[in-house]
Amino acid sequence: MNGPGGGAIMRPNPNSDRPLPVPSVQKPLKTSSGYTTLRPRVAEYFDEFINGSKHLRKDIIGLMGQKVAAGLIRSVAEGMQLSMGWSQDDCDKFLPKVIPARQNNPDDPGKAPPVRALSEDERASFELHGGSKLTQGDPPVVYDTSQMFSKFMKNGYAIFVMDKSGRIFSAQHKVGLFHHSSFLAGAAVAGAGEMRVESGTLKAISNKSGHYQPRAEEMVQVLDELRVRGVDLTSVDYIHMVGSTINRTPWGKASEFLNRFKHNPQLAPH
Incomplete structure (x- = not known):
């Protein structure tokens, strides 16, 4: 079966909710210094904050x-x-x-504006707080992406990243102006993707980010952070990107993905 753009859609294993064998020595996802697996920005975007x-x-x-x-x-x-x-x-x-x-001059593409890079002070207003009920900003406002946009999942979605300490930042995607890289000013992330939130409740999440191309290793960190915060992942839809924007696995629920690959993320589709 083919997905959007002709890419093959891989269906999850029927037993995807059954965890894989857990290694005898488990590496914690989060240590006292933060999450252990970080994903750098793809090199082609290195000059976007200067040249657009x-x-x-x-x-x-x-x-x-x-x-x-x-x-x-x-x-x-x-x-x-x-x-x-x-x-x-x-x-x-x-x-x-x-x-x-x-x-x-059709050969002259013009001058693109620099992509926005947030400072630490600016970042605070984009941070999501809570778990079972997500809020944003100070004073906190119930987070809702219904009127937002992300280029891949379109209306109703926003982009997000998670930093090493587990802070999650989210906002409207503006192609050419505000990207996944904007939140941490190009620094490496512990996770990135898109999310749909309705009245503070997380409804769907993906690992789609062209700037970071997160793998299962980063996504299990994001899902485990949300689980620890109290998000019911059994009610959250998850779409797992594999390698490109057209090959994607409609995995099912986020809880299934986390349960199966938390200790074996390298065995997930890549």
Whole structure:
């Protein structure tokens, strides 16, 4: 059976809720100094905080222009809001710096804005608190992604990362402006992906991040952190990305994945 884009969808083992044999010597996921497995940012994104997103300059704006020419959308700004997570303010502020160069010289992609990198002080307002009921900010507000966007899972989802200490940060995805790398200013993460939260309750989660390409090793850390916080993972849908944006395993519930691979993450699909 093929998934989106023709990639093969791998179905989970019927006994996926049955844990694999536990090694006689268990390595704790989290030690006194934090989580033990970190994932660095993919090298192609190293200059995004200075020179902006290469994909925005070379691919995305051009694609939107093609859609306008084909009559699929009315303007580049409309396309960026519908499928890239931008606001009207973002379009007003940043598109004039990119589009004129493309119109005058198709070989010149224009000047993309730098991708945002949060400082430690800014980070605080993006941190999620609690578990069974997630809140964000100070004063805390019940977290809800219903009006948010993530490029892969689309409407109703937000992106997130987890740092070494187990702090989880989440926000709207804005392609070319605000990425997974934005939260920790490009530092390595203990986990990353997308999440759907309704009125503070985590409903679904994935390990999709092009910037970090998290493996099962990082995802079991995220799921175990949520479990410790009191999240009922038996009610949380989990989609496991394998290698690319088109090969994905609709695993089932997050609890199944954690139970099966917590002590053997290297045996999960990679």
